[in-house]
Amino acid sequence: MTEQSCFLYRTMQLIRVCEEQLARCHARGLIHGACHTYVGEEAIATGVCWRLRPDDAVFSTHRGHGHALAKGMPPFALIAELFGREPGCSHGRGGSMHLFSPEIGMMGASGIVGPCILQAAGAAYSFQLFGGDRVAVAFFGDGAVNNGAFHEGLNMASIWKLPAVFVCENNQFATEVPFQYAAGNPDVASRAAAYGMPGIQVDGNDVLAVAEAAEEAIRRARSGGGPTLLECKTYRTRAHAEGMGDYTYRTREEVAAWRERCPIRRFRAGLITSGEATEAELDAIDAGIREEIRKAGEEAERAHWPRAEAAAAHVYAARSRAHAPEPVVDSSPRPPISLAAATLEALDYEMERNPRIFVLGEGIGARGGNFGTTAGLFAKYGAARLRDTPISERGFTGLACGAAMAGARPVVDFMFIDFLNDAFGEIVNQIAKMQYMSSGRLKMPVLLRGCIGIGHSAATHHSGSYHSIYSHIPGLRVVVPSTPYDAKGLFTHALRCDDPVLFLEPRELMSTKGAVPAEPYEIEFGKARVVREGRQATVAAIGPMVQRAAAAAEALAGEGVSVEVLDPRTVSPLDTPAILASLHKTGRLLIVDEAFGPCGIGAEIAAQAADAGFNDLDAPIRRLNGAFAPTPYSPTLEAAVTPPVDRIVAAIRALIEE
Amino acid sequence: MAIEITVPRLGWSMEEGVFSAWLKRDGEPVRMGEPLFAVESDKVTMDFESLDSGILHIPYDAPQPGDVVAPGQRLGYLLMEGEPAPEAMSIPAARAETVARPGKAPVTPRARRTAGELDVDTAALRGSGKGGRVREIDVREAFARKTEAPPPVESVPVSPLRRTIAARMMRSRENTAPVTLTRRVDATEIVRLRKQWKLRGETPPAYTDIVMKLAAVALQDHPLLAGRWEEDRIVLAQGIHVGIAVDTPHGLLVPVIRDVPALSLEQLAARSRQLIAAAQSRRITAADLEGAVFTITNLGAIGVEAFTPIIQFPETAVLGMGTIRWEVVAEGNGVLATREQMMLSLTFDHRVIDGAPAARFLRTLAALFGSPYAHCGR
Missing domain, CATH: 3.40.50.970 (Thiamin diphosphate (ThDP)-binding fold, Pyr/PP domains)
Incomplete structure (x- = not known):
């Protein structure tokens, strides 16, 4: 067998056996959430990934097991992820629809239809920007081609000649909605013309046809020829998700007929007919894969669970370097x-x-x-x-x-x-x-x-x-x-x-x-600035309201009222300690934000202050927001929806009288 | 038709009271004559019986226990079975402010924390915030007073009765135009009157009783002094009910003897003994403290000769009795005699009556002192 035949046969069979094992595991209750299998479509991931390198990027869909395995993910990492275990490819954070292994170019499966097209275009943009010949591939179903992401993504890829391959796995149903029904032009490949790129349609159950078309598209991308839309006609022969009914929107006969067009059986028959491999050789490969998957499954069942303490880890990047501090003295004074x-x-x-x-x-x-x-x-x-x-x-x-x-x-x-x-x-x-x-x-x-x-x-x-x-x-x-x-x-x-x-x-x-120093400097997020010090009330003002709050404080200073004005500068993260410290000093808090009041950052600040600063409160916490209305055009109407300085003054005065 | 339940007038002088409690629950059937609610006046709490039958409906804006209520104010309704409640009058705008009462004012969390740190009792503070809310500044000022004050003075807590007395005195001062007239009267005959009782081996009436009896007679000739100023008119008394100022261990109480002209001196004396005893032991009822049109106060027993008694508002006049003592009196023709004499001090509200007519009242009374027997028979 040639290297290609071996990869194609082995990969398709690996996907098939693994998926069938996962279906059984789902029935046994080992998989806690959704499980979307790739059975019947194995030829597409296999054919496309044959010519991809580990440093090429694949962006996948909710039906991504096959893409992950074809891109090189070990079956154990996939199975353990679906079992919710720590050694899973996403450490138990994702499950079936969120498979990540960026180190091998598996850039993530996704529960949302469409974004993978844009992300592949983005990765392609990076690859083009950095130089080199890396390629980004988006796999997506027929459901995605009627989504705006398809239109916008293919258009941008085309105008900037991005090294991307857009692989549409047309399995004829978007969940249970037939593509024939949902598409004004059900010929996906022909849509490429709308974006000025080649559109190729192949039999998605013919792994050699897929591999050949993909190879051509990848070559074009690598060589600066721009993107290709590749439509692979196929059919999923299991339900949309394990455990779901399958015959409300299609017939048993139709599914049975497509099972007969199994891409693996077809490729195997070809190998034997051409004399490239014998039944025995292929049986041995099959047995090896079954054993591999069985072992991976057993190992995954034994794998440890993620620690609960890690549930909120990695929301933000870890801080890895010191920042450039703010200048103590501006070394080069210049005009504002x-x-x-x-x-x-x-x-x-x-x-x-x-x-x-x-x-x-x-x-x-x-x-x-x-x-x-x-x-x-x-x-x-x-x-x-x-x-x-x-x-x-x-x-x-x-x-x-x-x-x-x-x-x-x-x-x-x-x-x-x-x-x-x-x-x-x-x-x-x-x-x-x-x-x-x-x-x-x-x-x-x-x-x-x-x-x-x-x-x-x-x-x-x-x-x-x-x-x-x-x-x-x-x-x-x-x-x-x-x-x-x-x-x-x-x-x-x-x-x-x-x-x-x-x-x-x-x-x-x-x-x-x-005044701005000429040299570069950083201000860390989550550090509020005291705009003006005061004793009797704290005003936390957001963005455009900072200047107005400062003007209000200035006006009140003339009356002997001492107001502290705080600019949080970042609303996420919020410098709660600074707000609490100021409240501790003054006992009164007014939040001024031009944005709508309900559920706004003012409500968040007020809640934090009422919680951690309860014993510092000498008056109710007040908010002053823009009107709860869209912004009108006419100057008289516009002025009525944003808090002016005199209303801030009045609000502070009322707060002090509370 | 919904029947309104309103705050009744607790007595002659009641202008406001404090709603204490409902004695029936909202929605409960009430029969005529059943106790329905309680209101506290200056000195006592009284239960009020329902004047009608029906199902009690307490509106959301009804007074809460502790709220100050005025006579005539609606408390709730009695409804017939299945009758809808009348529409509530208005949304209560500032409940927090109406319930703010001394000692119950809200305290901000910061004030509470500061009070804890400085060991200041917030219950004793008057808040400077909205609705009397006690704020940090109030606590700090109280602390400053506490720490700056020279060695703490000894103090006596103010009892509720003391507070009531204080309020009534201030009300009198602020609402009347008082003038005090004094006149010496010859007490020989009333001293003799008492002696006659003693000689008979009977408990004699108190001087106060005798003077009350005589004053009641004089008031019948000078009705304005028993009237009540009501801005556009002076309401004359329907009966001569006279209060006696009683010095009790708890403070001043003024029980009222009703319809003095109708009582014999013996009956009057018995009644006053009974009321004074009840006042001393504080078992007196609200009804016996209300309704006076004139008051007598006697400091003579303690040696005072003349003073300026204060009017029991809304009465018009108060008569003060001084001590009785022997004095040398010039009787004309150079003859000096010794007679038992007493000073009367009449304080009256000049709005109601002028000085001369008030003086004429004293003249009438002085004459009655000379011949008390007609009115002081047994």
Whole structure:
């Protein structure tokens, strides 16, 4: 047998035997959650992975056992993961739908349909940026091709000629919904034309046909020829998930007919017919695999459980280095610069020293960004590192996720945080969770930046303040600077830390100027700044409200009222100790945030203060928020939805009178 | 039709009371005559019987135990079987403030913590926060007073009765225009009157009883002094009910003898002995402390000659009796005689009556002193 035949036969059989063993284990109760088997589709993962190297990346689906095994994951790591054991490939954090083994290029299975396409495009982007000839592959089902991620991902891969292969495993059902019903154009391969890339359709149950088409696509990707869409027609012959009924949406006859078209039996017959292998040789391989899987299963059953204490480990990257401290004295005094200029300075400095940083966004290339956030950088670092994007917020956010997984440091410039909400799922389900799901083996240094805040009649799609929503999510850092000095230090830290960061710049403060040291420095997250010291009340103000709170405190100082103003600077992590320390001093706490009140960061601060600071409270905790309404356009309406200085003054006064 | 349950007037002078408790539960059937609720007035707690039958409905905004209530204020309703409750009047806006009472004001957590650290009793503090809420500053100020004060003075706790007396005295001071007139009267005849009882071997009436009897007679000729100022009118008394100031171990109590003109001196004396004994032992009822239209106070036994008694608001006048003693009196023609004399001190509310008519009351009374027998028969 040739090396290829041996790999193809052995891999397909390994997948089959392992899946059947897992199905039995599921019935025995050893698998605690879902179990989606790959039975009937083995030829696709096997044929595609035949020409992939360990340093190529595979992004998989909820039906990912076959991809993991074909990419080289030992069966024991897969089985133990489904058993929920510590030596499992995701250390028990994932199960069937979250298989991670980045060291062999298995970049994760996923419970969400679509993102793997964007992530493969992102990894491909990194590979292209770093040079070399690595390739990223996305496996996805027919269900994913009617998802926006397919459209956005293939389009971006095409315009930037990314080294990616998009493998559609068309098994004809998206869970139980027939693709014939769900697709206006059920010919997936033909859709490639819409994106200007080759689209190839093959019999997904013919491993040689798959291997041949994949080899061609991989070669094209490696050689800079860009992406390929490969549609592999196939059929899953077990239920969508183990334990589910299977004959409400398809017939026993249809399933039985497809079993007859078993890719392994077909390939085996070919090997024997051509004389490449004998029945006995193949039987011996089969017996060996059965023994291997049996042993792996037994070993997995004996494997130890993860320790409960580890349940919340790896949410954030471990700190691995000292940071550049803030300058004690500014060594090079110079005229004040704006907040936007401060972050630009930080970005420029970091891009120069770290070639893995690149920027994605609309108009951030030659134009230099809507707010001048990348002004002058395009000329310096070129198109690959200052990448103008199509208006595909979800797409390029998912792409940034994949790029970070593959080792780059993407900066995504949204202009306005309102646009970032279109990428909510990519941020919350993927970027935020990736470090945890990979048990810390993947780092996710993604910097997502955009403006927040009400003003200039920007109306409701250019004025949101959604920091509270994202501070609710474990795995994210949420930064809201309010001065040029803080913005530079926090931005520099964001570009050097390994966690995903939302950097939310108050738009009304973008052009405010302040003293900023010329040299690079970092401000760690979770360290509040005392804007003004006071004794009678603490005002914790967020982002654009910091200046107003300071103005209110100044006005009250004239009346002999002493107010302490605190700028948390990051809402996740939140500097609770600093807030409590101030409350301990003053006994009163007002939180001023332009964002909506309910479930906001003010509610969180209030809850923490009421809990840990209960005995310090000399008055109820108060919040002052923007109106619970979308932002209106007309200046009179707009002014009515954001807290002005005089209302802050009144709120502080009322608090002191309580 | 829902029947309103309202706060009744506890007595002549009651302007507000404290709601104590419901004696029936919300939704419970109540029969006419059954005890329904209790209200505390200045000195006693009284149970009130239901005037009607029905099912008790206590609205959400009904007074809570401890709330100050005014006569006429709605407490709840009696409903017929199946009758819907009348719509509640209004949303209680500031419950916290209405229930804030001395010693019960809320204390902020910080104030409580500070009080613990400084060993300050927050129950004794008046809060400067909203609704009397005790805040850190109140505790710190109390601590400063405690530590800065010179050696602690000895103090006596204020009893509820003392507090009531204080409040009543202040109410009198703030709400009347008092003037005191004094007049010497000849007490020879009333001394003799008592002696006659003694000679008969009977317990004589107290001087107070005799003076009360005579004053009641005089008041019938000078009804304004038994009237009550009500801003737009002066309400005259329907019966001459006279209070006697009694010095008890607990403090001043003023039991009331009803319809003095209708009582013989013997009956009056018996009644006053009974009431004074009840007051001394504090077994007196609210009814016996209410309804006076005039009050007599006697400091003569302790040697005082004249003083300025304070009006028992809302009465109009109070008569103070001084000590009786022998004095030399010039009787004209250079004859000096010794007579038993007493000073009367009448404090009256100048809003109700002017000085001369008040003086004329004293003149009438002085005349009655000269011939008490017509009114002091047995």
